[in-house]
Amino acid sequence: MQFFVDNLLAIISVAPVTILLAVTAMVIGATIGLGCAIIQIYKLPFINRLVSLYLAVIRGTPVLILMFLAYYGIPQILFSLAQSTSLNISVNAVPPIFFAIIALSLDRSVYLTQAIRSAIQSIPNGQLEACYSVGMTTFQAYKRVIIPQALVIAIPNVSNLFLGAVKESSLASIVSVVEMMNMSNIQAVNSYRYTEIFIIVSLLYWGICLGFEFIFSAIERRLMKGKMTV
Amino acid sequence: MSNPMLQLRDIHKAFGTQHVLKGINLTVEKGEVVVILGPSGSGKTTLLRTVNFLEKADRGSITANQFTVECLDAKKQDVLMLRRKTAMVFQNYNLFANKTILENVMEGLIIVKKIKKKIAEKKGLEVLDKVGLADKANAYPNQLSGGQQQRAGIARAILLNPDVILFDEPTSALDPELVGEVLTTIKKIAQTGVTMVVVTHEVSFAKEVANRIVFMADGNIVEQGPPEKLLVNPEKERTKQFLSRITSEKGSTDFSN
Amino acid sequence: MSNPMLQLRDIHKAFGTQHVLKGINLTVEKGEVVVILGPSGSGKTTLLRTVNFLEKADRGSITANQFTVECLDAKKQDVLMLRRKTAMVFQNYNLFANKTILENVMEGLIIVKKIKKKIAEKKGLEVLDKVGLADKANAYPNQLSGGQQQRAGIARAILLNPDVILFDEPTSALDPELVGEVLTTIKKIAQTGVTMVVVTHEVSFAKEVANRIVFMADGNIVEQGPPEKLLVNPEKERTKQFLSRITSEKGSTDFSN
Amino acid sequence: MDQIIDLTFMGSAFPRIIEAIPTTLVLLCLSMLLGLVLGFILTVMKVKGNKAMVLLASTYISFMRGTPPIVQLFLIYYGSPNLLSYFGMNVDRWDKMIFAFIAFGLGNAAYLSEAMRSAYLSVPSLQLEAAQSVGMTDIQAFRRIILPQTLVVAVPNLTNSTVIVLKNTSLAFTIGMVDLVGQARMVSSAAFGAKNLEVYLIAALVYFVLCIFIEQFSQFLENYFKRKMGQLR
């Protein structure tokens, strides 16, 4: 029991790191994803190509490798930047979680692009036309009418991706971020009681996910207003 | 041709190989109510949609209140400008599904005209009252009957107070009582100098409301003129044919007087 | 009352606190064409929808061609049976978005009536030709004009050849030419013994097509009778009020004869 | 360390690493298949079921989405044999592939069911009504009208899931199934980990190519379904 409680507390203490990783990755990922989705929907010449390339590259690269690339690559770039500009940028001052967030955000952005794009495209064209007819700009139309309606469709997928991110964030341990999975490994190494540790960490993950699931379904219910579905 | 409010020049539009608009020229004066009549599929809706740039014409230019846009090289800013001079009532209503009826009519005021929410709400309720929807202000579009949605669509366009309002069959879902009210409303608005283009199938309504009737068939304007002239004494064969049905029908059904 | 084809008994329906149908009783004989008139929001669409069980009534029973369903404890099988005895033309058309026009009209034949695809296709093309859509057979609904969609909806219902067809404003998007054609079509079908309930706003159309007109207001049937009687000499105040508008309008617009 | 990437090593390692592609693909396909079937059932339970079924489906989805996939893999690989032996079943000798695809399939089902539910939500109820008014049964209406319309929305999200599962299959290496990443790690360790970069580059390249295939296929499907709805001319 003591073992259980001690480990539970130890792992809980880093839960904020896990949540921080997941939330920031989703927020940044969604921002990039929204941009990419709109570029794809409107098939903007040339940058549409660039976006496709970006999506293909990131989609094809396992997060683990993105993580390595961010961790080893960005410092290299900063380093040569620092040398060529003789600015005093110290790479070592950057906390590793920064690189983890970059990698996770890039990864999520690809999937979010798809989720957002499919949701937006499911909204009947008449809705956009109605916006235009009252004189809204495309931006206003998206913000006030299209995105709120698309969110209803997107939320189940966004919540999929978010809960995925909560667990995917454990890969940040590869670049020495101490989040929940890393902490449980640290805890397990003393006793080798992986079974118990896994139970503890699973319960914690589930708890966090339940909380977010609750939020998502509340949002979904709210947005369902005015929606007529099968 | 003193001061036309809306001027369409040589508008062409094709969907794939189907040529839907074959060079439409139309001039509408300020405060005029022009009704477009024509058989189903003749391109009436498409014409209104190109004016609002919901469909981009393949050729031609559009002038609204001195502001001219060449359809082919219209910039974003131009299109927006044009749209803000016009408002549209859709054949299938197209209310914002995620907004209540009141929010639907207020939306344009708040977002486009930057009117304060309080004031927009007051105006919104007023116009809803005018079309008999005061008690539905907080309902969502999917909770309304067809006629109620149509009236909400009309209210939304009217409230924007644009230079030109484009109506696409604004009375199709309305019972005669309401048709009369819409008629009165349109006439009142016309008196304030707003220009209107109305597509309708109801000839009696057209006759009442129009300063001029334009008869379209097969992507062309066949002829136009004041209602007394065009409905009674059309020049073209196609118009006569279209109208013959109506008069014959009317004749046979008129046992009310 | 020898052999009623459709019989509604005490149909009630409320949305939340709003009582939309307040006990509707209606009997329609085989081959009869009943037109429902009434102001917007009076519950006409809701009534048709409850007959087709798209909306489940809160009380009452429905009998179609000897087959009775108690609304409250209707089994799935009963509902299906009832639906197969009826067909519906929707106010907003409701065509299958993922099917071409031809597929839309064939769908019921193939799936429900189990008719061979070849034959269904032939019949489908025939009926499309009848409503003037032969050249649109392979277009998708989102490529059609309003009137074209409405005609496709009518064709889909007719082709099913059910006992009862429910029309919800079948002519709202049609020009007078086509209204005339739909009128002819409905009359022809009625002669083959098909029963029809038509909701419409067009009084002249009602007058032409109806054996009996039912006037609804505020969730109740106010009065009913043959068109010559109800339209000219209504008994109830509410009916008079509704019709006064029309006749006054008509009077003022009739300069065609 | 003069050369960052040892090309000769890459050349020799390449054929060894791609040996594992069939394992990865079989695992992917089986997991997706199980996930789709079970996910579909879950969706139906959630949108059409009674309260108890909704609760059951929601709990399942929540558990599967809420716990780490590695734990689910352990549960199936180590937990299920013990459980099944109570019922007199001996599954100790079953191939690891079976455990792995069941574990991934069960987890995947939760994600797929939500993707399907969202697609279902995007179809207007009017379409169902139209089908019912023609006299179709619910199943006919679903199969002929609703399903085809959900696919346009569903395909991009199902593609997401496929790619994510593809990458997750590497977890199977923890129980000793030699998939792509596993093979890469083994090749790398045979070189004392000194050729990590080269080996992961190859693995990434293979993933990249597989993802391109998945993406192209999904693009094809999406356009096909769009054309089927007259959305593409």
Added chain:
Amino acid sequence: NEDGDENQASEEEAEVLTVGIGNVIPPQFFTDESGELVGYDVDVLKAIDDLLPQYTFEFEQLDLAATLVALEAGRIDIADWQFGRTAEREETFLYPDEPYDVGLPILITHEEQDELNSLSDMGGLTMAQMPTSSFYTYLTGYNDENPENPINIQTVESLPVADAMDMVSSGRIDGTIALAGTYNKLADEMNAPTRSGDVIDAYGVYYILEKDNTELKDVLDEAIRELRESGVIAELSEKWYGLDNFAEYTEFTGDQSFE
């Protein structure tokens, strides 16, 4: 079972024992070019198997966590992951008395930093370690005792020694800890500008078993003792590590007890 006087029969009826073992840590256990599992641990296990006619070993390649979960779930009989021994671990699992290998962790630093020899030289400097490795506890232990001048520890979930050596070479970290035998092998393979400092510790390396499997424990103890006495283990150690681990151990600790 009858007494094993018929050799073939006992071979056939020999009980199968499943060994959970890693496969990505050379030279202890890894797969060679042909995909065969090889290494010091593998050879020792094979030698033990040869000594025990009543058992046949089967290898199941698992990662560390999976191995331990498998042992608790009863899916494997012996776990081989270069386990060290702690009181806490002994609460959960059964350790044989005899180690089959010894660990000699040494400090690795950059070639040019030859003033760094022991952990006490590393205060204020950065070292990377996997938290799952027992070496991690050296660092945390050191920091607990020297809170005024702690080592800056970077935890990395998976850090092959080669990678750690790369990081040392590039100056990203100042040092790492590796087993002497592993470092020897690697130093031959790569020519990274690194050097080895002092031996930090020496400890026995054991299999672990299910808590109540004392029967197997006794058998294993006897077999390992026999292999050490017959020199097989020394031979294998030379083969895989380039040094006789047990001899080095004796030198470092001055005796042979593994308590």
